[in-house]
Amino acid sequence: MKAKHIQHLYNRVGFGITPNELERLSNKNKREIIDEVFTNSSKTSPLKADISFLKDIKPGDLKIKEKRQELQKISRKKIQKFSISWMERILNPSEVFREKMTLFWANHFVSESRNNILFTQNYNNLLRENAFGNFRDFTKKISKDASMLGYLNNKQNRKKSPNENFARELMELFTLGQGNYTETDIKESARAFTGYSHNFRGKFLMRKRHHDENEKTFFKKTGNFNGDNIIDIILEQQQCARFISEKIYRFFVNENINKEHVAAMTAVFYKDYDIEKLMRFVLQSNWFYDDENIGTKIKSPMEFLAGIHQVIPYQFERPKQALLMQRLLGQTLLRPPNVAGWKTGRNWIDTNTMVRRLRLASILLNNAAITYSDTGDEETMLTDLTTKKLKRKTFIKTKTDWNAFEKNYKKIDNKGMISLIISSQINKGTAQMLSDNLDIPKKDFCVQLMSIPEYQLC
Structure with missing residues (x-):
């Protein structure tokens, strides 16, 4: 398997690859490498939050306003810490492909629980555990998840006053x-999901007295359907397999859909909705490694941050600055913009984020200053992070492991680093600038490489 194809594979199933790993894999064939990718992500390591403060809480405590507000305040702080923990997991994943898939599903089955750390933790781990599982089972579990029940108002869905929000988004998104x-x-399926609820610890409950037991007609089928029945009928539609295949294609292959490739994916997925089988088919397909799919995808903020970390490991000295970095780049984990999730591709970049991205390597690796607006949502975030007067710039403090960089790139000169770090085509002007700077120290050249526009792509 060619080196550039191995790099491409690891850019898409993870966040890059070190030269040593690339050399190790270079003697293996495609099937062996792909098998190893899946084997290394076969187990699931749940992400745990400190929820000890909930240990002695009783349902009645939540009826007391002061007690409820106190618990919500603690939970919001725990959710911030959980966001930091998730980012640290992305930067240092033990099951790389599973974490990449978790990111994908977080922007598909979009949900949010701002005031309950237990629901947030359970939802996040539900994505992680089912990342390569059966889509049918996955969707049914999502429909009963406490975070989702609250986020899309299905907890308020009762036979006397059906709430259509979840039923609509289930099909649309x-x-x-x-x-x-x-x-x-939509109306008929909403009736099928009536009575869905959970207890105060997030365990699913069916409130039978609120469930509509009458017949419903959905996709020209009639019966006393419940939510699981509705999901089964939806998955009978080949359009479901096509819709998911298209989303996976955009995320892992190319923002521009190739109908022939997606049709082949759909045929595989529709058989049994096995996510791992679909992903194996994609990664083993020759078209996945076509030049038109290499170095053409704009990195999400998380991919961007993790990509730099893959080259030069770093750690925030003040963990809450990880939240600041997420916000300034436009992707705050656990805080989706809406139920449709983040818009990807070119939407990741605007005037502000582009400037920050081009300076990001220097900011993270050289403890440089970063500027930001002192209005709007960023002010809210920064006020949460500090009680000091809001300033127009701050210094991001990191511990940078240059020793790991020197070890990984010991055999690589500056010229050799270009193809290892940049996967996209480099324009003539940038190529000349890099050529003129081949004699500068390796560390400086590496930072320069990650500061050019072409590094925005993978």
Whole structure:
């Protein structure tokens, strides 16, 4: 397998690859390398939060306003810490592909619980545990998840006053895509999901007295359907397999859909909705490694931060600055912009984020200053982080492991680093600038490489 194809594979299933790992894998064939990718992510390591403060809480405590507000305040702080922990996991993953898939599913089955760390933890680990599982089972579990029940108001969905929010998003965003169902389908499926609830610890409960036991007609089928039945009927539609295949193609292959490739993916996925089988098919397909798919995907903020870390490991001296970095780059973990999630591709970059991205390597590796607006959401975030007067710039303090960099790139000169760090085509002007600077120290040249526009792509 060619080196550039191995690099491409690891850029997409993870966040890059070191020269030593690239050399180790260079003597293996494609199937062996892909098998290793899946083997290394076969187990699941749940991400744990400190929820000891909930140990002695009783349901009645939540009815007391002061007690409830106190618990919510503690939870919000715990959620911030959990966001930092998730980012640290992404930077230092033990199951690389599983963490990449968790990021993908977090922007598909979008949910948020701002005031309950237990629900947040359970939701995040549900994504992680089911990342390579069966999509049918996964969707049914998501429909019963406490975070999702609250986020899309299905906890308020009762037979006397059906709430259609979850039923609508289930089809529009999670399974079929807009225009592939009717308003009647939404109303009827909402009735099937009535009575879905959970206890105060997030365990799913069916409130039978709130569930509509009457017949529903959904996709021209009639019966006394519950939520699981609705999901089964949805998955009978080949459009569901196509919709998920398209989203996976955009995330892992190319923002521009190739209908022939997606049709092949759909045929594989529709058989049994096995996510791992679908991903193996994608990674083993020759078209995955076509030049048109290499170095053409704009990195998300998390991919960008993790990519730099893969080359030169770093750690924030003040962990809360990880939250600041997420916000300034436009992707705050556990805080999606809306139920549709983050818009990807070119949407990751605007005037502000582009400047920050081009300076990011210097900011993280040289403890440089970063500037930001003192208005809007950033002010809210920064006020949460410090009680000091808001300033227009701050210094990001990191501990940088240059020893690991020197070890990994010991055999690589500056010219050799270019192809190892940049996967996209380099324009003539940038190529000349790099050529003119081949004699500068290796550390400086590496930072320079990660500061050029071409590094935005993978």
